[in-house]
Amino acid sequence: MKGIPSWITYSVLRLLxxxxxxxxxxxLRIxxxxxxxxxxxxxxxxxYIFLRKSRNAVATDLYAARHRDKPATTVDDDVEDAAIDSSEAATPRTKPHDTTA
Structure with missing residues (x-):
């Protein structure tokens, strides 16, 4: 089991x-x-003074989540993309008719 995520720890401490x-x-009736x-x-x-380690851990986790390697595309994905592109290129584009004459 993995420990508590750093963002939860940081958020709870900030709330406290x-x-x-x-x-x-x-x-004190302020x-x-x-x-x-x-x-x-x-x-x-x-x-800002006491939660430096927690703040850095959250920043590191966010950076790692944002910069994960993208999953490799398969040959099927490439073939499907090529088929879609070719069908869009083969379809003639027509302008809508102007019926306000």
Whole structure:
């Protein structure tokens, strides 16, 4: 069994770094919208400082997923593409009739 994906770990930690300060600020009876903004800024700063390894792991996984080798095409795929191209080239293209005379 493979471990927990790095993006889940990173997302949960980021969420905790937002929720914990938010709860603390709300318990201190700070106005709700100010508490949300402050908690977001606190969470952003803390995640930037403490979650470097997790952030790099997520970035590496995203890069690897984006740059996977494309599956090799088979001869059947090439033959099918050639047949489609030749049938499109053989079909005459006509302009639609203008019936607004």
């Amino acid at each position: 770094l937002f929720v914990v300060p938010l709860v603390i600020l709300l318990v 106005e709700a919208w100010i508490a949300v903004v402050a908690a977001a800024l606190i969470g952003l700063c803390l995640s």
